[in-house]
Amino acid sequence: MSREEMRELQGKRLHKLVSLVYHNTPFYRKKMQEMNILPEDIRTIDDIVKLPFTTKQDLRDNYPYGLLAAPRSEIVRIHASSGTTGVPTVVGYTRRDLSIWQEAIARCMTAYGVTRDDVFSVGYGYGLFTGGLGAHYGVEHLGATVIPTSTGNTQKHIRLIRDLGITGIACTPSYALYLAEAIEKSGIPKKDIHLRIGAFGAEPWTENMRKETEYRLGLNAYNLYGLSEIMGPGVSHECECKNGSHIVEDHFYPEIISPDTLETLPYGQEGELVLTTLTKEGMPLLRYRTKDLCSLIEGKCDCGRTSIRMTPIKGRSDDMLIIRGINVFPSQVESVVLEMEELEPHYMLIVDRVNNTDKLEVQVEVKPEFFSDSLNQMLELKKRIGHRLQSVLTISAEVKLMEPQSLERSEGKSKHVIDKRVLA
Ligand code: ADP
Numbered sequence: 001m002s003r004e005e006m007r008e009l010q011g012k013r014l015h016k017l018v019s020l021v022y023h024n025t026p027f028y029r030k031k032m033q034e035m036n037i038l039p040e041d042i043r044t045i046d047d048i049v050k051l052p053f054t055t056k057q058d059l060r061d062n063y064p065y066g067l068l069a070a071p072r073s074e075i076v077r078i079h080a081s082s083g084t085t086g087v088p089t090v091v092g093y094t095r096r097d098l099s100i101w102q103e104a105i106a107r108c109m110t111a112y113g114v115t116r117d118d119v120f121s122v123g124y125g126y127g128l129f130t131g132g133l134g135a136h137y138g139v140e141h142l143g144a145t146v147i148p149t150s151t152g153n154t155q156k157h158i159r160l161i162r163d164l165g166i167t168g169i170a171c172t173p174s175y176a177l178y179l180a181e182a183i184e185k186s187g188i189p190k191k192d193i194h195l196r197i198g199a200f201g202a203e204p205w206t207e208n209m210r211k212e213t214e215y216r217l218g219l220n221a222y223n224l225y226g227l228s229e230i231m232g233p234g235v236s237h238e239c240e241c242k243n244g245s246h247i248v249e250d251h252f253y254p255e256i257i258s259p260d261t262l263e264t265l266p267y268g269q270e271g272e273l274v275l276t277t278l279t280k281e282g283m284p285l286l287r288y289r290t291k292d293l294c295s296l297i298e299g300k301c302d303c304g305r306t307s308i309r310m311t312p313i314k315g316r317s318d319d320m321l322i323i324r325g326i327n328v329f330p331s332q333v334e335s336v337v338l339e340m341e342e343l344e345p346h347y348m349l350i351v352d353r354v355n356n357t358d359k360l361e362v363q364v365e366v367k368p369e370f371f372s373d374s375l376n377q378m379l380e381l382k383k384r385i386g387h388r389l390q391s392v393l394t395i396s397a398e399v400k401l402m403e404p405q406s407l408e409r410s411e412g413k414s415k416h417v418i419d420k421r422v423l424a
C-alpha cells in the first residue's frame with residue numbers, strides 16, 4: 001500500500017474508532033467533552049493529535065471493565081498484564097479482535113519466512129499472559145504446525161525440538177540463549193536440531209544477543225514486539241532485512257512523543273512510543289502511552305514493505321525494570337528498605353546480565369548504630385533483607401550491605417537504578 005492509501009485508511013478507521021469510544025466508553029466521552037472535541041472533529045489521521053492520551057493508570061482506575069467499548073457479552077477472552085505492583089490491568093477481546101490478532105501474528109510469521117511446512121514451538125507462557133495464546137493462534141492461522149510448549153520444562157522442550165523436527169520457535173530472547181546452553185549440555189548433535197527461525201520478544205534485547213542466538217541455535221532471530229494493553233505480541237515485527245520492526249499500522253497507529261512535553265516528535269527522533277488501536281472493538285485505546293522508548297523509521301524497506309518501522313526498544317520512560325521477565329519497580333525495593341529499622345532510606349539497584357541471565361543486586365546502607373563488626377550479625381541482617389525482597393519482588397536479589405554514608409545522595413531527582421544491560 002502506498003503511504004497516501006495507508007494514511008487515508010488510517011484516517012477513516014480513526015474516525016470510526018472515535019465515534020465508537022465517544023458513544024460506548026464514558027471515560028473517553030468525558031475526556032473528549034473536557035477537551036471540547038466531538039467525533040466529527042476527527043476526519044484525517046493528522047487530527048489524532050487533538051485526542052487525549054491514555055495511560056496505564058487510566059486502565060488501573062477503570063479496572064476491570066471500565067474501558068470496554070463492547071458489551072460484556074461480546075467479550076470472548078480476557079488477558080492480563082503481569083501487574084506486579086498494585087492492580088493488574090485486564091484487556092477484553094471480541095471475536096473480531098481475536099481474528100485480527102491472529103492475522104497480525106500470521107503476518108509477522110510470514111515476514112520471518114514461516115510457512116505451512118514449519119513445525120513451530122510456542123515457548124511463551126500460556127495463560128493470562130498474552131504471549132502464549134497470542135502467538136499460538138497466529139501460527140495456527142498461518143497453517144504451520146503449532147506445538148504449545150509453553151514455559152517450564154526445558155528438557156522436554158529440547159526433546160520435542162529434536163523428535164518433532166521443530167523448525168521455528170517463539171520465546172523471550174533470554175530463554176532462547178538458555179535453551180541454546182541446555183541443548184549444548186544435552187550432547188544432542190547439531191545435525192539433529194533443525195531450528196531455522198526464532199521470533200523473540202517480550203523484553204528488550206541486543207544485536208549481540210541476536211548474533212549469539214543465531215550462532216548457537218543455528219537459526220535466524222527476529223524481533224517480535226507487542227503489549228497486552230494494545231493486543232499482545234504482533235504489534236510489530238522484523239523482516240528478513242532485520243533493520244527495524246514493521247508496525248502493523250493498519251491496526252495500530254504509532255506516534256512518538258516527548259515524555260516530558262508530550263509533543264509529537266518527527267520521524268527519526270527518539271521518544272516514547274504511543275499507539276492507537278485503529279480497529280479494536282473490545283477495549284480500544286486512544287493514544288496509549290507505552291512508556292517504551294524508540295524512534296520511527298519511514299521509507300520503503302528493502303523487503304518491499306512500505307509500513308513505518310520502529311527501532312529496537314531502548315528502555316522505558318518510567319522506572320519499571322523487567323528482570324527475568326518480571327516487572328520490578330524501584331519503589332518496591334524502597335518499601336522494603338523503609339520498613340527495616342536497621343537501614344537508611346538510601347538504596348541502589350544494579351541490574352546486569354551474567355551468563356545470559358538477569359542479575360539484580362540491591363545495595364542498602366546500614367545505619368551507624370546497627371553497623372557491626374560481627375560477621376554473624378551482618379549475615380543475619382543480609383539474609384533477612386534478602387527474604388523480604390524476594391517476597392515483595394517475587395525474584396531473588398543479591399543484597400549488598402553498604403557502610404554508613406557510602407551511597408550517593410542527590411538533590412532533586414535521585415537515581416536508584418544502574419542498568420548495565422546496555423542495549424547497543
Ligand atoms: P507487562 O510487562 O507490562 O505486564 P506485557 O506483558 O504486555 O505487559 O509486556 C509489554 C512490554 O514488554 C512492552 O511494553 C515492552 O516494554 C516489553 N516488550 C515486549 N516486546 C518487546 C520487544 N520485542 N523488545 C523490547 N521490549 C519488548
Ligand code: ZN
Nearest residue numbers: 239241301303
Ligand atoms: Zn522490511
